[in-house]
Amino acid sequence: MHLQRRDSDATTSAQASKTTGIQTDPSATPSAFSIPQPFDTALSNNFTTPCAAWFRRLLTNSTFNACHPFSLMLQTSSGFFDASKSYIGITKTLEATCNVNTTICLGNMNALARELRDNANCAVDYANDNPQVLQAYNGLVAYYPLYQAGCLTDTDGRYCFANAVTNTTATTDSYPYYLPLGVSMPGGARPTCNTCLQNAMAIFSNFAGNSTQPISKTYNAAAQQIDLSCGPTFINKTAVPLKGAASATAPTFAPTITLFIMILFYFFN
Structure with missing residues (x-):
């Protein structure tokens, strides 16, 4: 169920802020709101020529853009960071990312992930652990788990991620989504x-x-960590990797750490 909310409902907003710490001030949302897009700031110049060309094609891919992929916005979109400052802004963003044809979008993301690692595109950059290339690849392959998690709602029909990222009393609630x-x-x-x-x-x-x-x-380290505060039966703490599957990437995530710092700075200043 998607959230239906009147922006003018100041009473409900005030009550939510008092009881949950969720920031719901409508003034924090620009009047001319546009849905954030991945890689909406200047890309690094540290790409091989074919990889730079692939990124240009990616950002003009109409199917890709129509999917509003939550998994790619999380790390690469300054517009998404700005929307996350407002309960209304992040809710509108999640409504867009959840109101898509998942079959088409999942197929598109999987195809793009394969393209990225092709020798004719970004294989060299991927092998060299280029941060933006790794962010793009991980965001593409993680599209479906983050689509499902991003579209979760609470018992009141509010998006769980919107609650988490705007909760000023528990600023680590959004971390599991990464x-x-x-x-x-x-x-x-x-x-x-x-x-x-x-x-x-x-x-x-x-x-x-x-x-x-x-x-x-x-997953396993996070599950064990959550176990310490939520109890041993709160979640499944063991997930064994499938034998024979390809290795997952182990990149450096400096841009993501920067986003975390920006989020903490916003809430504590």
């Missing part, structure tokens, strides 16, 4: 033990046993 991108959860993170976290981790558990998915490298 696990499918191969980003480990910081050691001190203690996300709120609620149904949203439980359901998101259940989705991730279904993919963590596949070593072609980046979450195969991050």
Whole structure:
């Protein structure tokens, strides 16, 4: 069920802020809101020529853009970071990413992931651990687990990620959503033990046993960490990688760490 919300409902907004710490101030959302897009800032110049050409084709791919992939927005979109400052802005973004034909989008993301690693495109850059290439690849292969997690709603029909990223009293609630991108959860993170976290981790558990998915490298440690604060039966803590599957990437995620720092700066200043 998608959230239906009146932006003018100030009473409901105030009540939500008091009871959950969720920021719902309509003034934080630009009046002319546009859905964020991946890689919406200047790309690095550190690409081989064929890979740079592939990225240009990617960003003009109408099918790709129509999918509004949550998995790629998380790490690469400054517009997504701005939308995450507002409950209304991030809700509108999630409504767009969830209101797509998943069959078409999943097929497109898988095809693009294969293209990226082709010798004629970004194979050399991928092998050299180019950060933006690795972010693109991980975002493409993690499309479906993050589509499912991004579209989760709570019992009131509010998007779980919107609750998490705008919750000023629990600023680590959004960290688990980065696990499918191969980003480990910081050691001190203690996300709120609620149904949203439980359901998101259940989705991730279904993919963590596949070593072609980046979450195969991050799920178990995060599950054990959540176990410390939420109890031993809160989530499934063991996901064994499938034998014979291709190795997952183990990249450096400096741009993502920067986003985390920006998020913490926003909430504590």
